[in-house]
Amino acid sequence: MARFDLTDCEWELIQPLLPNKPRGVARVDDRRVLNGIFWVLRTGSPWRDLPERYSPHTTIYNRFNRWAKAGVWVQVFETLSEKSPDSMQFIDSSIIRAHQHAASGKKGGEDHAIGRSRGGLSTKINAMVDHRGLPVAITLSPGQASDKVAVGDLLAAHPAPGTVVADRGYDARAILEMIAAHGGAGHIPTQRDRKVQRSVDPAIYRQRNLVERFFNKLKHFRKIATRYEKTARNYLAAVLLACSRLWVRFYESAS
Known part of the structure; x- marks a missing residue:
């Protein structure tokens, strides 16, 4: 083998x-x-x-x-991720640099989730992981897009999120209301410049490293760590295949 x-x-x-x-x-x-x-x-x-x-x-x-x-x-x-319990979820994103080959395809007016950020052409992977650090929802967006824009799609993919933990980049009343509408509870600290500060249980917030560790594992797949695929459909397929491999490894270790 x-x-x-x-x-x-x-x-x-x-x-x-x-x-x-x-x-x-x-x-x-x-x-x-x-x-x-x-x-x-x-x-x-x-x-x-x-x-x-x-x-x-x-x-x-x-x-x-x-x-x-x-x-x-x-x-x-x-199918592999649907058995994840709706107890605690963590949201974050990671910027992926797009190789020049990925940006050289025909545009055709179609959105392929490639944008220009500080590092050049890039794609953003938005992820929601569970309390074990396993992915339950993944979306793509252009590199310069706000993290907040992706929350609706992540919640739509995993509509019963339970407790949702995210960093200050997701601080918005609309996001908290969206999470509540799905039956969850948002644990997101406020931006430091706000007059009224919202506190988050430190023990819960520390567990946010689970989503950071997930991205670290995901980027072991070098075809994911740099985007080579021209279309968003094929790059998302590659990301989901890598995520599926993480799930089957979890099931194998648990058996």
């Missing part, structure tokens, strides 16, 4: 979530294809540099791209 290949336990968790192929020409072995995709995600190598043991790189990329279009990778992530 190669270094980044799925273990037998991980494969048993993912296999039932993949589309069936009831008729027609048999497709290349799903496990071999997934192993090839994870090799690319972890190493950050171009698809054409994929080792031959995984099949031709065109086969691997075409499967990744086709299932990204079909929403398969989104469904895999949502």
Whole structure:
């Protein structure tokens, strides 16, 4: 087994979530294809540099791209993460620098979540993780976008958040009201320049490092740490696949 290949336990968790192929020409072995995709995600190598043991790189990329279009990778992530309890959630974001290849695609008026921030062209990954640091909701936004804009989409993806903890960058009455409308309770400190300061339990706020540790694990996948994909759809698919790998590793360790 190669270094980044799925273990037998991980494969048993993912296999039932993949589309069936009831008729027609048999497709290349799903496990071999997934192993090839994870090799690319972890190493950050171009698809054409994929080792031959995984099949031709065109086969691997075409499967990744086709299932990204079909929403398969989104469904895999949502199924793996749906068992997360609605007890405590942590929200934060991380700026990802976009490689020049990612910014060279045709625009066509479509929003591909690439913007210009202080470090140049970049994408922002917005994440909500649970009390174990495992992701339950992920969205993308342009690098210069405010963190506050993404909260609505994160809550829509995980609508029963329980206690929600975030830093001062998310301080807004509208966000607290939004969390309350979903049945949760916001624990977000106020900006220092506000006249009325809102306190947050230090023991709860210290646990916010869980989301920071999640981003650290996510960026072990070099294809995520730098954005190479031209479309937001394919980059989000790559991020969700990496998140799915974190989930199956958790399930494997807990079994």
